[in-house]
Amino acid sequence: MPEETKGTDPVSPEPSSPAGAPVASGEGAGSGAKASAETSPSSAAPTVPAPSAPAAKAEAPSAAKPAGPVKPAAATTAAKPAEPAKPAAAPATGEKPAPAAAKPAAPAAKPAPKPEGPKPEPWEADLITRLRSQYGSGIKEASTYVGQKYLVVDSSIVYEILLHMRHDELFDYCVDITAVHYPKREAQFDIVYILYSFHHNQRVRVKTQIKDGEHLRTAVEIWETANWLEREVFDMFGIEFDGHPDLKRILLPDGWKGHPLRKDYPILQQDQEWVRINLGIESGQ
Amino acid sequence: MSERTDYLDLDTKDETFLDATELVLNMGPQHPSTHGVLRVILKLDGEKVLGTECVIGYLHRGVEKIAENRTYAMFNPYVDRMDYVAAVSNGLGYCEAVEKLLNVEAPPRAQYIRVILTELCRIASHQVWLGTHALDIGAITPLFYCFRDREEVLKIFEKYCGARLTTHAFRIGGCIYEAYEGFEQDCKKFCDAFLPKLDEYEELLTTNRIWVERTKGVGILNPEDCIALGVTGPVLRASGVKWDLRKAQPYESYKDFDFEIPTGLNGDTYDRYLVRIEEMRQAVRIIRQAVDGLPQGPIMAKVPKVIKPPVGEVYHSIEAPKGELGYFIVSDASTQPYRIRVRPPSFVNLQALDKMVRGLLVADVVAVIGTLDIVLGEVDR
Amino acid sequence: MSLTPLLRKIFLVDLVKGLKVTFHYQPPSEAITEQYPLERPVIFERFRGQPRLNSNPDTGESLCIVCNLCALACPEQLIVVKGERNPATKRKEVVSWTYDLSRCMFCGLCEEACSTDALELTQDYEMALYSREGMVLDQAALERGPEPEKYAK
């Protein structure tokens, strides 16, 4: 098993890792335009109000430019990305207010300036209000993280939420369905539905947590694409979806033992067993 | 397409296998035109397809499990092996997703280089598609012309990053390789030489009556079906949905460039062909702009040597040549990703096969598999 | 009602156009086939091929300082470097150095990790062997570097 060394690495002069900061942003000499662009919004964070954050972002690189060996043309192109981000977000999100900024504008276009290590921010939007009023405490969390919005909902109502998202909020495209295994948690699995709305140009992740052995209702009736995606989740995690038309393994052969993407899945044991049975020798692994 | 429902349902399995009116044909996993190791079980009435079932997984390598046992930087070369005809795009998506998790952004010059290489890669990928698709439909010659011109792209890749197919061109935080001397000229030369070649492909196919007959009205997907099936990329656009992640949610420096999103009207194989051909032209346009506006500056953002993103999860997707390629990464603040989920466009697009081929003939199945532009390395991961 | 499309159809203009293209490519000068052992492909400088362990050209000493960075960077863990400190020179010296070429995917991460330019992926690409045994390169083989076999009788 390839265990990555953490402390023994000879070159990890990484000052920011204990604090959990994302980048070694301000620490270095900051000769690159990027580094200064990173630092200035964070330092200006407490003072600059939300709407002018993009301006700060746009300003920062051009201010830093004279120091670096950058042509004027480059400065304009560098400043350009921030400009259309806001207008693009406004029409695209439609009814959404400013907080629902478009994703690509990433860190800077967020209403709240980026803190030292991105923390999930509470996500306020009409959609959330509507959902909360309808489902109350079933919506456990609605947040954004680095500009990406997600909902954590109770597993009992996830089907209704998805149905609501599909038909009332027009999230007509189910990008992906996947799962994450946390063996130490009581509810071991996160099921993640990544949804996209062509109408709002918006992406939302709906997450729910279920225990091992718990079933979920299938989303095939909502999005046809869920068929194979759920089969893959079943294949890799052993999570069963009730009402799925054809729930069987998809990537692995039918007789496969175990579900490989569970954290407790023993790769080596599987390998050794296979070698023993099929080759009649002891695996050298 | 409403009349499709009256065909036999695939789910009534075993008893019909012996039914004399039906022929069960096992296409693949070793078949000349299943593009690798796809196995399609066809249920036929004569030559008419009553239903299909895809059996995939022959090329499953457990990429997502491998990712959990590698550091972020180490996993980078593996993503090239998923969609191996568009390795650069895969690398781009992965690097961007990790960058998002780290909250860094590649410097402008790196972004431009990335865009140039990704668009070159789009051309290369579409050329492989065109060649194999034409080969499936029986035109054997375009394949060689396509591969000849793809060679020029691969040469640029090799000069830039030292590998032709599994390029490992980008690193988290930017690019590690500076554009080599003559990079701009090479790209421009390629663009200039490529457009006439593209016209040549079109001369061989676009107006050819056999090609038109073979592709028009074959494998129609209407926009609603596309969206319900999660189909993305050229297949979606050929159905008339003008949706391209490069425009819808621009990443890298795509906002700086002026290009069109070609769309089709009928959502048939011919439209998908035209859309992809036009996409190659647009890619040339983007490359030209990017090469002209290539800024100076650093190519690598400040990224720690040992990448240890904060706890969090992020989904980032790009417009790969085949559709929306997404990476969902969960970090637990260790050096290894807690979970990486790849949202492969080929896998999702392949799901549409059944809907597209019902009621068509065996020969159309081959055409439709070709037009979906699947790469089994990505379907099976 | 336009007559031209009909006429074009009757006179098979579309087919003739295609025939013209294939006809025009017939001269052998258009062929792009490289007759491999005779014509060698051009390999560019950054190509990642067979690994080589460089040594100091003046002294002949290995440049490797046994920092183990390459082994740590390798996704496949196919590099094993063992070294021990030489009490005389106070420097770590290589005891054993193996590189399992059969598992290598030529991603170049080891080369990038190397802090002394000791490990280098060369432009040699002729690495096919008849058995797997020869694929685990030891220090001597790595320092010799690629020995391309002439594929000709």
Added chain:
Amino acid sequence: MIEYIKGYLSSGTTPGEAGNLFWATVYILLVIAGVSVAVLCMNWLERKILAHMQIRLGPMRVGPHGLLQPFADALKLLIKEDIIPHDADKLVFWSAPVVVTMTAFTTFLVVPFGRTHAVTDMNIGVLFMLGVSSLGVLGIIMAGWSSNSHYPLMGSLRSSAQMVSYEIAMGLAIVSAVLMTSLQTGTGTLSMIGIVESQASQHTWFIFKFFPLGFLAFAVFAIAMVAETNRAPFDLPEAESELVAGFHTEYSGFRWSLFFLAEYSAMLAVSSIAVTLWLGGWMRPFPNLLGGPTWDMAFSFLPALTFFVLAAGCFLGTIRMPKIPQFRIQTIGLGTFGALLGFVGLVLLVPAVSVRIQDIYWFVVKVAFFMYLYIWYRGTFPRYRFDQLMKVGWKVLLPTGLGVLIATALWGLMPQLSAALTGVLQ
């Protein structure tokens, strides 16, 4: 005995007509050998020409420029393991390639390579060819059915439907050509030699007669014959990307090579029909425009000239060969081959040979043109789908063929008709 053998040489007819068994046997052997050699050549030429169309080089290693590749292939096929699928119908499986090959060779009985260069001249020659060549489909169905496998079965069913449909269009085109022999002359014939002689006496190839009717009939035939021989773009029975290899998927080794042989000899056979019916058979081109003994003389040098050009090509090739020891044998081989071709050219200069070889030369050149077309089509066109193939056959070629036939008849009867019409009017 010697008299018997010698007697034929002065008869000036085909051995069949002369009733000379000895020479008939010789001719049959010659035809079989010639067709086999032609198939070998086609094998090499198709690879080379197709490769060059596809900007490749094609075979280059076995012999100089891959000249020995067909022999290497033949050898490989002969010594390959012969596999009969377990559940196959052994007898039918075994006999299918034999049937296919036999029919393909039998058609050559009536092909006139020259005035006297045919095994025999039947007065129903055209019908014989059509009939026998359509028997080939029987072998294909047998192969597909006996393999007991899905792909061959589908391939053979496609093949049978295709051949049946296209034979009709082909037949109509042939009938219009046959009509041309009788119209305005009153001496109609179905004999292959007779048709060529009719073209000679009318001083026109039938492709140019009643322009554009002759050409249209030829075009219908030219398309139908591609379909009839299952070649691209009508190669559905063996559509590689759909049916793996079609009806011969389960065949290997020698049996497979028989199918290969049959396919190519069928191509040669239908091309021969086309040449005979429309392109003046063994006659040299431009007999009217460039007539006279001087031009006859000039044209009689062409066969030798062709061989000299080929020889020159070989010598040029030896010069351009890589100058390294590994290529010495290849260089010498190519040089020898060139010398051989040059020698053949010299032999062809001998007047006695030259006179006898003229007919065959022109016939072969015309057939070679069709072979090139076959390869060219294959290199250029995508493949039709089955229903489209049927559509082309039934909805385009059949009406066209029928129309051409009627129009030809009307045109031919024009004098009588106009006479009758004027009679009625007066």
